[in-house]
Amino acid sequence: MSSIKHVAIIMDGNGRWAEGRSRQRVWGHVRGSSIVSDIVEEADDRGIEALTLYAFSTENWSRPLQEINTLFSLLKKFLLKEKKRIIDNNIRFKVMGKLDGLPEETKKIIKDLENETKDLNGLKLTFAFGYGGRSEIIDTVNRLREEVKDRDVTEEDFSKYLYQPELGDVDLLIRTGGDQRISNFLLWQVAYAELYFTETPWPDFSRKEFGEIIEKVTTRERRFGYVKECEGFKISSLWAKKNKDSSHSKVNQ
Ligand code: IPE
Ligand code: IPE
Ligand code: MG
Numbered sequence: 001m002s003s004i005k006h007v008a009i010i011m012d013g014n015g016r017w018a019e020g021r022s023r024q025r026v027w028g029h030v031r032g033s034s035i036v037s038d039i040v041e042e043a044d045d046r047g048i049e050a051l052t053l054y055a056f057s058t059e060n061w062s063r064p065l066q067e068i069n070t071l072f073s074l075l076k077k078f079l080l081k082e083k084k085r086i087i088d089n090n091i092r093f094k095v096m097g098k099l100d101g102l103p104e105e106t107k108k109i110i111k112d113l114e115n116e117t118k119d120l121n122g123l124k125l126t127f128a129f130g131y132g133g134r135s136e137i138i139d140t141v142n143r144l145r146e147e148v149k150d151r152d153v154t155e156e157d158f159s160k161y162l163y164q165p166e167l168g169d170v171d172l173l174i175r176t177g178g179d180q181r182i183s184n185f186l187l188w189q190v191a192y193a194e195l196y197f198t199e200t201p202w203p204d205f206s207r208k209e210f211g212e213i214i215e216k217v218t219t220r221e222r223r224f225g226y227v228k229e230c231e232g233f234k235i236s237s238l239w240a241k242k243n244k245d246s247s248h249s250k251v252n253q
Helices: 014-019 025-034 036-045 058-062 065-088 104-117 133-147 155-160 207-218 235-252
Strands: 006-010 050-057 092-096 124-131 172-175 194-197
Touching: 014 025, 025 036, 025 065, 036 050, 036 065, 036 207, 050 058, 050 065, 058 065, 058 124, 065 104, 065 124, 092 104, 124 133, 133 155, 172 207, 194 207
Parallel strands: 006 050, 006 172, 050 124, 092 124, 172 194
Antiparallel strands: none
């Protein structure tokens, strides 16, 4: 079975794709939004458990109003067009982020679809919209301050208070469009993600390339900091000893 359960994608390169064709940036968003359902379908067919798509960041609020409005209207169109397909395919849909600036009508479409799909047990499809990784961390800290008062907070506590704890850590983060950065996406959850950067701008991304990336990454060895046990050399026992020693020294500090 594939170790890739949660895939997150930074869908980047729309504007440059359009500019390269002497068109306005928004045209790139229109083309970009038309391939989203293909990628969702591929993830679903491959049995990926969760797909999280970065559609609008907290930083994207600083873009021209016309571009922001296009992105809002594309989100609405996508939801109206794909609603039936999402439900028929047993997909649980959610939006992660702050929706304050969205038109009321779009907020209602989102809420309705979230409610209608909340008990579906297929692919967990999440749009990160109005999302920022730092905001999520700060919101998590503030919620924890309310809930955990009598002891130190653990990593497990923190993971439980994120926006959507049920998605778990990201196994594979893909960024299209040629840049190699995280741009404030899922900062906590990508701690041990495999990273894959492709030059392909989002409007040219395809099911085929997506599938090839998953297959390539599945063969990578994910070590999570450890190494395989070598003959006659028991790493785990050394590790246990080291842990024991360091917990002693911590207590004795
Ligand atoms: C990604 O494409 C979509 C959003 C950020 C909403 P861009 O609009 O960032 O496209 P480039 O990176 O400028 O080409
Ligand atoms: C990241 O792309 C955000 C989304 C894809 C929604 P940006 O184009 O906004 O990121 P930067 O500006 O290159 O870091
Ligand atoms: Mg960009």
